[in-house]
Amino acid sequence: MAVYAAVTSLMGTMHLISQSSLDFQESNKECSKSLHEKVGSLLEFLDNSDNELMKDLQKKVKDLANEIEDEVESQVLQIMEKDEHIQTEANERLRKILEQAIEDIDSVNEELRKQRNKNNNSLSGNCSLGGPTSPRSRVSTLENDMVGHSDEQARVRGELIGHSSLLEVISITGMGGIGKSTFAKTMFSDPSVMGFFDVRGWITVSKDYSLRKMLLSLLQDAIGVNEVLDKKPDDELADCLQKCLKGRRYLIVVDDIWSTKAWEDIRQWFPENNNRSRILLTTRIMEVARDASYPKNLFPMRFLDPEESWNLFCQKAISKNDCPTEFESVGKVVVENCKGLPLMISVVAGSLSSKRMLDEWNEVAQSVSSLVNLDDYQRCSGVLALSYNHLPSHLKACFLYFGVFKKASEISIENLIRLWIAEGLFKLWGIGDLEKEACSLLHDLIDRSLIVVCKHSLDGKIKTCRIHDLLHDLCLRESVSESLLYVSNTSISGTNVPQHRRWVSFHQEPVLNFFSLTFPTYCKTRSLHFLAVKPYRTTFELGLDRFKLLRVLDLLGSNLIHLSNVLANLVSLRYLRGDFSGYPLIYKLRNLQFLSFCPVNKLLPIEIHLPDGTWKMSQLRHLHSSSFYLCSPPKISGNKYRVLENLQSVHGLRPVCCTKEMFEGIKKVKKLGICGKSKHFYDAPHA
CATH class of the missing domain: 3.40.50 (Rossmann fold)
Structure with missing residues (x-):
């Protein structure tokens, strides 16, 4: 929700001013603290208000918060100038802006209080589920569990490990949200299937596909991470993939393919080894499936039957054994109106998993019932929008941010969290662990079946995720409608x-x-x-x-x-990623939290020498590059060296930089990557 993003962003700006070492007048710092507290009360309203009843007021709050922040940050830029006269005038303008902002926020808070009291309804006599409110305390932690389709699984499993020596393409078809990708993932991870093939790979195609990304993904599955491959042109990558697959029994999942042209582009990568290799393909387009597969290998996905639908609902919302009769009857009405579409059931159940009152369940049931006469796509879109509307305000902005990414893209969790932090999308400044709080918000979205987990790291943490394309469409609609x-x-x-x-x-x-x-x-x-x-x-x-x-x-x-x-x-700037030159002035970006150098041409890597002023970047949390040099930190007194207190991760530090003084300056890091050839490590100074 744009209003929550606007308010949290403004609070973050006020906090930074109140704690800043810039030449702010003391009165401005005090005003910033006061405004921070008053704006905080707006967050309480957003977390507890009825979104529909307060829609006009929410827009007023959003516009006011954005206007205040724009005016404040414009003056902050002036205060950062070296000219003392400019600083003085900007401080004076800032004081007037902050004083007026406090009056405006007080007025809005009073208006919100009156409106909330007017709309307050007593919940006395309302039945409750009781127990904890966190959906993770009761919902299955297994992502993308397959419910139903046991007969279909047996048939497809039989085709995958069948006796035909030819390379066969098995196509799973059906509308968006019916569970094609989940079905394919279940087959891909089936123990009997895993043990049958020498090599398994997975690519997601989507409408706007990148052949290079798909080639690199398959090569990584086949031979593991190899930086040399990343430097090769596409035709050499395709040749490498064919050689890797030649003579080996392989299973490749081609997920979410939209056109026969896309199939023509990639089918040449897969050699005919006459050793029972298989391709498992998912698509909404029957023409694509018919072009890729023989009729016997076409498997249209069916809707879930009532029992399967109820089992999926219970898996996502609440245990069958813990469901009171009153809630069960409402839940079954919801399930019936989802018409057996897994995505709809999962998302609605995820929304209800955090609701404890019977009235809340009845409200959702009535909303879903109102969509029953629409066609499948319209009903699904309506239910997804309903689930978004029932999200807590603090999750809406984080959910909408997925619209920034390309549809069907696999998103790095670490990068997503850093972007959320840089944007100021949630309420936490100066205390606690920002990454931990952001991770908690992400898990909330996963528990509500709005985000799909793709990969885990070796330590079991979520590494990448994606969002279903129908939910991505919802992100775009909502974020555009809110400007x-x-x-x-x-x-x-x-x-x-x-x-x-x-x-x-x-x-x-x-x-x-x-x-x-x-x-x-x-x-x-x-x-x-x-x-x-x-x-x-x-x-x-x-x-x-x-x-x-x-x-x-x-x-x-x-x-x-x-x-x-x-x-x-x-x-x-708080987040900067790209391939650029002229590093000496980077240190002027004193608010920068994430800095990543990503060379476009990896055949011609640039030697990056970061300036001494990097040690002045006190807000820096992550410093990443394929390779960089940085001098040791300066002394600040006696034997004490300057420390980057907020630095969490460093990647690409050259071995020659690994001195005792360097490790003292970056002693707060949790992840450290040192990059160089083996001989460079022998030549490195002994820290």
Whole structure:
């Protein structure tokens, strides 16, 4: 929800001002503390109010919070100037802005209090489930459990490990949300199937697919991580994959393929070994399935029967044994109106799993029943929107942020959490563990069946996730309707970007310079994402000065030439990722939390020498590169060295930098990656 994101972001800004070492007048720091407290009461309202009844007031709160933050941050930029006269005038303007903001927030708080009292309904006599409110305390922790389809599983298993020596393609078909990918995952992880094949690989195709990413994914499954492969062109990667699969019995899952062209593009990768190799394909498009498979290998997914539907609901919402009769009867009405579509059942059950009162269950049941006469797609979209509306306010903004990413993309949990933190999407500043709190929010979304777990790391933690494309559509609809997000899936040339969008994301390679885009002269956008399918080179030398308030600049796959002076002016940046030169002024980004150097051309890696001023970047939490040099920290007194107190992870540090002083300066890190050839480790100084 845009209003929650606006309020938490404003609170974070107020906290930073009150704790800042910049030349703020003491009265401004006190006003910031006061405003922080008053804005905090808005969060209590958002967490406890009825979204529908308070919709107009929520918009008022969102607009006010955004306006205050824009004005405040504009003055903060002036206070960061070296000119003392400019600083003094900006401090005076800031004082007036903060005083007016306190009055406005007081007025809104009073209006909200009256409206909430007016709409308050007594819950006396309402039946309760009792017990804990956390869905994780009672819901199965197994992601993507398959319910039902036991006969279909037996048949497909028989085809996968059958006696035909030919390479066979088995196609699972059906509408979105019917469980094709979950079925494929169940087969992929079946012990008898796992033991039958020498090599197993999985690729997700989707509408906008990248052949290179799919090739690298399959090669990683076949031979493991290999940095040399990442430097090869696509045709050599395809040749490597064919050689890896030649003579071996393999199973490849081709998930979510949308066109016969996509199938033609990838089918040539898979050699005919005459050794009972198999391809398991999932698609919504019957034409694709017929083109890929013989008729006997077509398996349309059916809807769940009533018993299977109820079992899935109980798995996601509440144990059968713990379900009182009153709740069971309401739950069965909900299940009946989901018409056997697994995604609908899972998402509604996930929403109900956090609700303890019978009235809340009845409200959801009535809403689902109102959609019963719509077609399958409309009913599914309506139920997903209903579940979003029933999300707690603090989860809505985090959920909507998934719209920034490309549909069907596999998302790194670590990167997602860092982006959430940089955007200020949740309520925690200066205390506790930011990453831990963000991880808790992610688990809440997973427990509600809104996010799907893809991969786990070796220690059992979630490594990557994705969002179902129907839920991704919901993210886009809701975030666009709230004027929060703008996504471009077309050529950038000539694109008009709507006013006042906080998040802007581009998913295609530009054909012309980025700044042929029509942006306002003074842009209030807080994050820019360039998530090209293929790496590209472009120059961003002009125009970035419009984005004075930018917090996130994600330029993965972009080569930015001579950007040092421009970047140094983006002093609000908290997250920066891309391939750029001119590092000496990076240290001016004193608010930066995440810094990642990602070279576009991995055949020509750049030696990165970070400036001495890096040790002044006190907010830095993560420093990543394929390889970088950094001098030892400066002494601050006696034998004490400057320490980056907030630094959590470092990746790419050269062995020659590994001195005793270096380890003292980064002693708070939890993850450390040292990169270099083996001989460099022998030559490294003894720490």
